[in-house]
Amino acid sequence: MIIDETKRLIIREIEEKEAEEASALLDLFYGKEGKSFTKDMVSAYIKNAYGFYGYGYWGLFEKDTGDFIGIAGFREGSCPLEAGYCIREDRRGMGYATEALKSVMEFAEEDFLWVLEEEKQGIEVTAEVLMIYEKNGNVLAYARTTKDNKASVRVLQKNGFKECKSFIK
Numbered sequence: 001m002i003i004d005e006t007k008r009l010i011i012r013e014i015e016e017k018e019a020e021e022a023s024a025l026l027d028l029f030y031g032k033e034g035k036s037f038t039k040d041m042v043s044a045y046i047k048n049a050y051g052f053y054g055y056g057y058w059g060l061f062e063k064d065t066g067d068f069i070g071i072a073g074f075r076e077g078s079c080p081l082e083a084g085y086c087i088r089e090d091r092r093g094m095g096y097a098t099e100a101l102k103s104v105m106e107f108a109e110e111d112f113l114w115v116l117e118e119e120k121q122g123i124e125v126t127a128e129v130l131m132i133y134e135k136n137g138n139v140l141a142y143a144r145t146t147k148d149n150k151a152s153v154r155v156l157q158k159n160g161f162k163e164c165k166s167f168i169k
Contacts, residue, residue: 001050003058004103009096011072011103013050014059019043021068022059029071029086049076055112057084060100062091072100074108074141079118080169081108081141083133085155097155105133105159108141115140123169129153131161139167 002012014022019042026037049056053076060070072085083104087096108115116138127144131153134140143161145152153163 003107005063006099006103008063009069009099009103010061010063011058011100012061014042014046014057014071016043016046018059018068019046022046022071025068025071025086025088026057028089029084053077055081058104060087060096070096070100072097072104074104074112079121080115080139081112083108083141083143083161092151097152098158101155101159105141109135112140120168124166125169126166130164130166131156132164132167133159133161139169142167142169 002010004011020039023037023039023042026042027035030037045056055074056076057071057073059068060072061067062069068088069091070085070087073083075082075084083101085097085101085104087100113135116135125142128147129145129149130142131145132139132142141161143156145156
């Protein structure tokens with residue numbers, strides 16, 4: 001299922017034939033947390049997450065080449081939405097993360113406003129760098145990064161995220 005097309009990207013659900021490439025991107029994305037993703041884990045994700053939640057991390061494909069260059073979307077089951085993205089190392093610094101995050105946040109504003117109605121769980125969210133995206137004074141989405149990842153902080157800021165110390169979800 002195609003989520004969106006931007007000037008340079010097709011954003012869509014990851015397919016089974018792309019599970020190995022996706023596992024390498026997810027390892028890059030979550031590697032700092034000590035997590036690792038096998039092809040089988042990604043295959044199970046593809047079969048279950050999109051259908052159950054209706055969202056997740058989607059594949060980013062270059063329109064010109066068809067290359068699978070990254071992932072962007074939301075951690076499933078998180079309320080408010082936890083936004084995330086990762087671009088292949090050879091495609092970084094080209095504006096793809098900014099373009100993809102803009103698209104998925106527009107998707108969230110259209111399809112996920114129910115998140116604003118969810119009852120808070122009373123869990124405090126903190127991070128080395130915590131950025132929130134608000135809609136009508138409520139947190140629709142958040143993202144976590146590190147101080148040394150200045151490029152990611154800029155991507156988030158360009159897309160309307162603001163830094164905060166913590167919030168209760």
